[in-house]
Amino acid sequence: MTDRMPSVSLAATPGKRTRTIAMAAEIEAAGFTGIYCPSFGDAIGLCLSIAHTTETLHVGTSIQPIYLQHPVALATSATYLHEVSGGRFRLGVGVTHGPVVKRLGVDTGKPLSDMREYVTTMRAAAERMGDLPPIDLATLRDKMVDLSVEVGDGAVWANASRSRMAHSLELVPDARLGDGFRIGNMIPTVIDDDLEAARARNRATLKGYVALPNYRNYWIDAGYADEMHAAKAALDAKDDAALMVAMSDAWLDDCTLSGPAGRVRDGIDAWFDAGVTDPIIVPSSTSGGQAKAVEELFAAYA
Numbered sequence: 001m002t003d004r005m006p007s008v009s010l011a012a013t014p015g016k017r018t019r020t021i022a023m024a025a026e027i028e029a030a031g032f033t034g035i036y037c038p039s040f041g042d043a044i045g046l047c048l049s050i051a052h053t054t055e056t057l058h059v060g061t062s063i064q065p066i067y068l069q070h071p072v073a074l075a076t077s078a079t080y081l082h083e084v085s086g087g088r089f090r091l092g093v094g095v096t097h098g099p100v101v102k103r104l105g106v107d108t109g110k111p112l113s114d115m116r117e118y119v120t121t122m123r124a125a126a127e128r129m130g131d132l133p134p135i136d137l138a139t140l141r142d143k144m145v146d147l148s149v150e151v152g153d154g155a156v157w158a159n160a161s162r163s164r165m166a167h168s169l170e171l172v173p174d175a176r177l178g179d180g181f182r183i184g185n186m187i188p189t190v191i192d193d194d195l196e197a198a199r200a201r202n203r204a205t206l207k208g209y210v211a212l213p214n215y216r217n218y219w220i221d222a223g224y225a226d227e228m229h230a231a232k233a234a235l236d237a238k239d240d241a242a243l244m245v246a247m248s249d250a251w252l253d254d255c256t257l258s259g260p261a262g263r264v265r266d267g268i269d270a271w272f273d274a275g276v277t278d279p280i281i282v283p284s285s286t287s288g289g290q291a292k293a294v295e296e297l298f299a300a301y302a
Contacts, residue, residue, distance in 0.1 A: 004272045007034035008297065009062065009186055009282040010050075012041035013290055023294055024050040027057070030298050034058030036156075036186070036280050039065050039096060044077050051085035060090030062156050062186055062280060063138040066114065067096065067106045071121040079126055082133035090182070092156050093118065094138025112147055119151045136182055140218050145171045154182025156280075159209055161254045164222040165274045184278040185271065189257040191264050191296040192286045198258035201286050203247050206256065210247065211235055224251045257281070261300035 008027050012020055024035055034057050035050055037043040043061045050059045064074065074093075081089040095111040108114055119135060126132040134153035139145050140160070145168055148155035155172070165185075172181060188205045190198035209215045216228040230246035252258070257267040271279040283293035 004269065005031050005033050005301070006268050006271075006279040006281050007036055007058070007184075008032050008294070009038055009280050010035050010046070010294075011038050011290060012043075012046040014041070016291070017041075017046075019291060020046070021049045021053050023291065024059075025053050026298070027294070028054045030301060032057065032301075033278065034060065034090075034280075036060050036062035036090075036092065036184070038186075038282075039063055039068075039094075044074075044081070047089060048081055048084075051081060051089060054088075056088075058088050058090060059085060060133075060136070061092045062136075062158070062184065063092040063094035063096070065096035066093050066118045067108060071118045072125040075122040075125040075132065076129060078122070078133055079130040082131055087133070089133045090136055090154070091133050092136040092138060092184075096138075112143055115144075115147060116151055134182065136184060140214065141221070142168070142171060149173065149176055149181070153180075154184065156182070156184035156186065156278075158186040159188065159206060159215070159255045160185045161219065161222040161224070161251075162271060162274050163254050164218075165276060169275045182278055183276050184280055185276045186280045186282050187255075187257055187267075187271065188284065189264060189281045189297075190284050190286060190293075191259070191261055191300050193260050194286070195259040195263070197286045199249065199252055199256075201284050202252060202256040202258050203244055205282075205284060206247065206252070207243065210243070219251065219255075222254070224248075224254075227251045264300060 027035055037046045043064055047059050078091045095115055136154035136156045137148035137152040139148050139155045139157060145155055149172055188202050190201040192198040210231045220228050227246050227248050231243055234242035234246050257264045268279055283297050285293035285296055
C-alpha cells in the first residue's frame, strides 16, 4: 500500500450537506492529505464548514469559477478562510467551461487576460483585508500553465493525462517547484473488483469533458488524436455507443483510476511519481453516490 496519501474531492450535495461535513472529519481521521471542493454547489461555504470541522488537513476549492463572484468579494472570503483555518486553506480559481459561462449569461474576455486581471485585483484588495491564502490556477494546456507560474502559487488540472505531465511540468521552473509550487490533479476514481464496470463509470463521468473542444485539443496534444477525432464524429452524429467506443481503455487509464483497490493505489503512486505533488481522488461508485464512493475509498486505504 502506498504511504503517500492523496487528497479527496468532496461536493456539497443538496439535501446531504450535513452528512458531507461529517465525511470531512472521517476523511481527516483516515489520514488523507486534504479535501478540495469542486464548483458544484457552494464550494467556499463547504470549505468554511470543513475548516471548522477538521484540524490538520488542507482544504481548498478546485475550483471557484472567477465569473461567479467579483474578485474583491472572493478576496474577502479567502482572507477570512485563510485566517480561521490556521493557514490550511488554498484558493483554486478557474475560468470554468464555455457552456457554464454561456448558461450564466456572463460576458467574458480572453481567459488568460481575465484570469491575470482577476488575481491581480484580488491581491490588491487583500492588502486591506489580511493575507490571502495560496492561489492555485485551474490549468490544462501550456499557456495557462505559464500563467499559473506567473501569478499563482500552484496549478491544478482536472482529468489530466499522466503521460502528458512530464511535458507540462517542464514549463514550471525548478526554483518554483523547490519553493513549494503545488501541482494538483483531480482524478476520476472508481474502485470496483470489476475493472470493466469501473471503467464504464469513469467513461460516463468523462463524456461531458470529451464534448469540450479545449479538452479534446489537450488530449490530442497528449497523443490521443484518433480517439478525439472519433469522439467528435460520434458527438456530431449523436451516437452515444460510438462515443463510448472512441473513449479507449488506453486513453481512459491515462486520465482516470479504475478497478480493484490495489490497482487504484498503484495508480496513485504512479501519479506521485509523475510529479503531481497533490493527486486529488474524485470518487464515484458503480453502486451508489458520493457517500458510497467515499466508503469504498476508506476500505481501499484501511
